[in-house]
Amino acid sequence: MEHIVIIGNGISGVTLARHIRKLSDKKITIISAETKYFFSRTALMYVYMGHMKFEHTQPYENWFWEKNRIDLIQETVTAIHPESKELLFNNNTTLNYDKLVIATGSKPNKFGWPGQDLKGVLGMYHKQDLDLLEQLAPNNSVCKRAVIVGGGLIGIELAEMLSTRDIPVTFLVRESSFWGNVLPKEDSELINKHITSHHIDLRLSSNLKEIISDDSGRVKSIIIEETGEEIPCNIVGLTAGVSPNIAFLKDSGIETNRGVLVNKELQTNIKDIYAIGDCAEQLQAIGERRPIEAVWYTGRMMGETLAQTLCGNTMPYNPGHWFNSAKFFDIEYQTYGWVYATPKPKNTHFHWQHNDNTKCITIEYELETGIFKGINTFGIRMRHDVFDRWLTENATVNYVIDHLKEANFDPEFYKSFEKDIQSTFKQQTVSL
Amino acid sequence: MSLKLNKSMSLSSPDAADLNTKQKIGTAIGMVGLFIFVLAIFNITLPHPTLVLIAGLGLITLGVVVFTQGSYAHKQPGIKNDAVWFKSISSRGFWGWITGVALTGFYIILYFYPHLLGLGAKGEPNTGLIAVFDPLSRALSGNPASQWFVYGTFYTLAIVVFGYKFLKKYRHNRYEQLRTFSVMFFQLAFAFFIPELMARLNSDTFHLPYYDLKNMWPLNYYNFEQYRVNDFINAGTVGLALLLFGIISIFVISPILTYKYGKRWYCSWVCGCGGLAETAGDSFRQLSNKSLKAWKLEQWLVHTVLVFVVIMTTAVIFTYLGYDPNKYWLTRDVFLALVGGFLTLIFSLTMIFKRHELGKDAKYGAIGYFTVIVVLIAMYYFGGTDKLFFFKAETLRSTYGFLIGSIFSGVIGTGFYPILGNRVWCRFGCPMAAVLGFQQRLFSKFRITTNGGQCISCGNCSTYCEMGIDVRAYAQKGENIVRSSCVGCGICSAVCPRGVLKLENDGMKGRINSQDVLLGNDVDLMDLVNQK
Numbered sequence: 027m028e029h030i031v032i033i034g035n036g037i038s039g040v041t042l043a044r045h046i047r048k049l050s051d052k053k054i055t056i057i058s059a060e061t062k063y064f065f066s067r068t069a070l071m072y073v074y075m076g077h078m079k080f081e082h083t084q085p086y087e088n089w090f091w092e093k094n095r096i097d098l099i100q101e102t103v104t105a106i107h108p109e110s111k112e113l114l115f116n117n118n119t120t121l122n123y124d125k126l127v128i129a130t131g132s133k134p135n136k137f138g139w140p141g142q143d144l145k146g147v148l149g150m151y152h153k154q155d156l157d158l159l160e161q162l163a164p165n166n167s168v169c170k171r172a173v174i175v176g177g178g179l180i181g182i183e184l185a186e187m188l189s190t191r192d193i194p195v196t197f198l199v200r201e202s203s204f205w206g207n208v209l210p211k212e213d214s215e216l217i218n219k220h221i222t223s224h225h226i227d228l229r230l231s232s233n234l235k236e237i238i239s240d241d242s243g244r245v246k247s248i249i250i251e252e253t254g255e256e257i258p259c260n261i262v263g264l265t266a267g268v269s270p271n272i273a274f275l276k277d278s279g280i281e282t283n284r285g286v287l288v289n290k291e292l293q294t295n296i297k298d299i300y301a302i303g304d305c306a307e308q309l310q311a312i313g314e315r316r317p318i319e320a321v322w323y324t325g326r327m328m329g330e331t332l333a334q335t336l337c338g339n340t341m342p343y344n345p346g347h348w349f350n351s352a353k354f355f356d357i358e359y360q361t362y363g364w365v366y367a368t369p370k371p372k373n374t375h376f377h378w379q380h381n382d383n384t385k386c387i388t389i390e391y392e393l394e395t396g397i398f399k400g401i402n403t404f405g406i407r408m409r410h411d412v413f414d415r416w417l418t419e420n421a422t423v424n425y426v427i428d429h430l431k432e433a434n435f436d437p438e439f440y441k442s443f444e445k446d447i448q449s450t451f452k453q454q455t456v457s458l
Numbered sequence: 459m460s461l462k463l464n465k466s467m468s469l470s471s472p473d474a475a476d477l478n479t480k481q482k483i484g485t486a487i488g489m490v491g492l493f494i495f496v497l498a499i500f501n502i503t504l505p506h507p508t509l510v511l512i513a514g515l516g517l518i519t520l521g522v523v524v525f526t527q528g529s530y531a532h533k534q535p536g537i538k539n540d541a542v543w544f545k546s547i548s549s550r551g552f553w554g555w556i557t558g559v560a561l562t563g564f565y566i567i568l569y570f571y572p573h574l575l576g577l578g579a580k581g582e583p584n585t586g587l588i589a590v591f592d593p594l595s596r597a598l599s600g601n602p603a604s605q606w607f608v609y610g611t612f613y614t615l616a617i618v619v620f621g622y623k624f625l626k627k628y629r630h631n632r633y634e635q636l637r638t639f640s641v642m643f644f645q646l647a648f649a650f651f652i653p654e655l656m657a658r659l660n661s662d663t664f665h666l667p668y669y670d671l672k673n674m675w676p677l678n679y680y681n682f683e684q685y686r687v688n689d690f691i692n693a694g695t696v697g698l699a700l701l702l703f704g705i706i707s708i709f710v711i712s713p714i715l716t717y718k719y720g721k722r723w724y725c726s727w728v729c730g731c732g733g734l735a736e737t738a739g740d741s742f743r744q745l746s747n748k749s750l751k752a753w754k755l756e757q758w759l760v761h762t763v764l765v766f767v768v769i770m771t772t773a774v775i776f777t778y779l780g781y782d783p784n785k786y787w788l789t790r791d792v793f794l795a796l797v798g799g800f801l802t803l804i805f806s807l808t809m810i811f812k813r814h815e816l817g818k819d820a821k822y823g824a825i826g827y828f829t830v831i832v833v834l835i836a837m838y839y840f841g842g843t844d845k846l847f848f849f850k851a852e853t854l855r856s857t858y859g860f861l862i863g864s865i866f867s868g869v870i871g872t873g874f875y876p877i878l879g880n881r882v883w884c885r886f887g888c889p890m891a892a893v894l895g896f897q898q899r900l901f902s903k904f905r906i907t908t909n910g911g912q913c914i915s916c917g918n919c920s921t922y923c924e925m926g927i928d929v930r931a932y933a934q935k936g937e938n939i940v941r942s943s944c945v946g947c948g949i950c951s952a953v954c955p956r957g958v959l960k961l962e963n964d965g966m967k968g969r970i971n972s973q974d975v976l977l978g979n980d981v982d983l984m985d986l987v988n989q990k
Contacts, residue, residue, distance in 0.1 A: 037915070066914060066915040066916050066917060068914040068915075068916055069914070069915075069916035069917055069918070072916065072917075072918060075539075075540050075541070076539070076540055076541035076542055076543045076544045076545075077539040077540070077542060077543070077918065077921070077953075078543065078744075078917060078918065078921050079543050082917045082920070082921045083916065083917050084917075085915045085917065085930055085931070085934060087749060087750065190540040190541070223534065224534070322914050323911055323912075323914075326911075349910070349911070349912070351912050351914075351956045351957070352956075353955040353956070355534075355536070356534055356535065356536030356537075356630075358955065358956070358957050360912070360956075360957060407909070407957035407960070408957075409909060409910070410909045410910025410911060410912055411909075411910050414910065435909055435957060435960050436960075437631065437632070437633045437948060437951050437952070437960060437961065438632075438633050438948075438961060438962075439632040439633050439636055440631075440632055440633070441632070
């Protein structure tokens with residue numbers, strides 16, 4: 027029986043394993059040093075916040091793996107020997123595979139800041155980060171202030187986490203506005219306001235210069251590059267993006283760049299070795315997508331696709347229209363298609379905002395043809411399948427605005443804003 | 459790590475530290491109010507019962523209001539389940555157990571030892587706690603209070619004051635707001651004031667049984683007992699109208715509403731048990747068990763209770779009907795034929811039109827159906843008299859009343875909120891929920907839809923599902939959630955951080971889908987994986 031070994035039990039690896047099991051009877055082994063059982067990484071924040079216990083983040087009960095004959099090994103892989111089709115573990119034991127899938131995900135970026143390895147500096151990515159945070163920042167008498175470096179999705183989640191325990195947070199963001207390289211100015215400013223309304227000390231256009239240690243090698247304070255200001259703090263969260271977690275591959279002969287390089291079939295340069303999820307880097311560009319996409323949903327899709335390939339139905343990875351979602355404190359965010367921080371050449375933005383500062387939408391469309399390119403929505407839930415269809419059909423912005431009601435996914439009895447959006451759109455386009 | 463904190467049984471658990479000053483003041487005020495009533499239990503009679511009553515109820519209300527202010531006033535609208543699993547009361551910690559034991563103890567005394575609360579025996583005046591409620595009871599119905607009046611008052615107060623807390627907690631969510639106003643209204647008007655005021659109409663010549671109009675059979679399993687039916691019939695037009703309403707609500711009103719809106723119209727907008735679960739029980743919804751084992755147990759248990767209640771009610775009615783068609787058209791023969799015919803009709807319709815939509819439910823439905831029919835036939839041939847096998851109908855009824863009506867719905871159902879979650883009764887025991895759930899699963903426009911491929915499997919939905927449904931299991935597959943147990947409380951949709959879930963009433967077509975691949979993949983792959 028063919029033995030498929032998957033390194034990494036995140037959403038990519040586990041989706042792959044589940045789908046292989048649906049399609050075949052192959053022997054499947056999943057290796058992870060982080061935890062024995064699969065959990066939803068995106069939910070770690072809710073454990074610290076006390077919304078859930080860690081076991082609630084596990085989508086499958088513990089008996090699921092044995093019942094589906096998916097073997098779990100909790101070890102660290104230190105090397106891969108493709109010629110003998112063998113993995114080497116931390117404890118010097120080995121495991122043979124017929125086909126190997128690398129799904130090791132990401133690790134937080136560190137940019138060589140002085141003091142970045144001190145005690146009290148952490149990312150917010152792994153289960154171990156959560157354990158460390160619980161230990162270092164259980165309450166605001168142990169942790170009097172936290173500094174978060176990096177203005178992305180993990181950073182704001184960490185800020186929200188700490189604020190639920192009334193720990194003061196200083197949030198250093200390199201851009202002049204939160205997530206300003208992704209979000210259009212108006213969207214980003216709405217989030218700036220929302221962050222500050224939660225008593226977060228948001229410092230825009232601010233970089234970390236160094237982290238200062240106390241006598242025992244623990245974080246004491248940080249210094250801001252631009253102002254030279256020293257901010258005393260007990261922990262520093264580094265959330266300036268993530269990069270593929272592939273250091274252990276360096277002598278394996280597997281071609282890597284920032285991530286593991288894969289072709290359209292998600293195969294590496296070595297036969298029978300594949301890579302999926304955050305750690306995979308596409309050799310060939312797919313539409314406007316970046317070569318590495320560290321996103322939950324794409325990891326899942328790669329898992330589904332590769333399962334087909336490994337079970338005899340070779341299939342290229344061909345994701346549909348881009349979508350993503352997040353939550354900034356109390357504001358939900360969804361995006362469908364492409365909305366750029368500044369519209370692409372020949373495109374323009376339509377922006378609508380509610381005067382309560384918690385709801386807005388931004389639509390990107392082609393100026394000349396009016397073709398709809400994408401939408402950001404804040405504080406209003408929208409239907410994925412409707413936007414997916416409109417993107418496929420090349421619907422025009424006029425059509426989208428007129429039929430916006432069809433896409434509304436808010437709970438029953440909620441106020442709807444379509445009329446307001448429609449009249450704002452008319453005013454703006456008339457004045458153009 | 460936080461998991462350790464949850465196991466704490468110590469009085470100095472992190473709970474105390476979590477309460478802010480306002481919450482502490484609120485707790486203190488509420489406890490003083492409660493203490494007044496505890497005192498009343500030990501005192502033979504308190505002077506000025508009216509003042510004591512106003513002070514007690516007033517302080518409890520004020521306490522909850524202040525606590526609510528302390529909990530939510532300084533926070534922005536949004537989901538604020540912060541530290542739910544760190545507080546000992548909401549994570550089966552020390553205070554959770556204390557609350558559970560206290561509630562359970564209260565229920566046991568209430569149901570089985572009401573004299574301990576001061577219920578006057580055989581016309582003697584009430585003392586203690588119950589005496590305190592005499593003035594209010596006299597003002598409403600003209601009668602002295604009973605233990606049930608005391609209970610009803612506390613029950614209604616709990617729904618109203620914790621309803622207020624719920625309204626503040628979910629002030630950003632209009633579905634939750636309207637639903638809570640609804641249960642508060644139905645409890646206050648239909649369960650509390652109207653029946654009490656109706657009792658004023660009673661005289662020596664006219665008598666109606668106590669009737670909460672929104673409480674329908676089989677939840678009020680006693681509704682068709684001889685004494686009630688006699689009361690209804692003797693009370694002339696009004697009584698007959700009420701009796702008819704009771705029957706119509708079962709066979710006509712509830713199926714139509716369930717078809718249009720799902721069982722939620724009842725379970726989370728009208729029902730008193732649901733009302734208490736949603737308001738006073740809201741802090742415990744995360745405690746329901748989501749394991750597959752619990753689901754299996756639930757299906758067996760709830761349907762068994764339903765079968766039990768059908769047999770029991772049939773037996774009770776059968777018992778007081780006569781044989782002689784000249785006296786009254788509804789004889790035992792006719793009645794049994796009607797029941798048998800009705801059950802056969804339901805079974806046949808289900809099997810003919812809906813067999814493809816049914817999984818396990820069909821088996822349970824069939825088992826229940828066959829049991830009832832076989833027992834009915836057995837009753838007819840072997841019983842002959844009013845006996846069902848070795849049991850008298852009345853024995854059967856009192857057994858049901860004790861086991862299901864008292865122990866399950868009261869003592870366990872509510873007393874165990876802090877241990878098993880707030881919908882234990884609704885989930886495992888309520889025969890009404892089973893009937894409505896059957897309708898919901900088979901022919902309702904209601905479903906919870908999932909938003910394309912947006913689910914991140916975080917598990918908030920499953921954790922906060924009070925009915926123990928593993929919502930995430932469906933959401934991460936992109937499947938609609940069409941479960942007979944879903945009461946449509948809408949909390950899964952509220953707590954979802956990605957806006958993936960929505961309660962909807964839509965056409966019957968495509969209600970149950972099981973796409974195993976989510977949106978976001980290319981079309982070919984979706985087609986391929988959906989081929990089964």
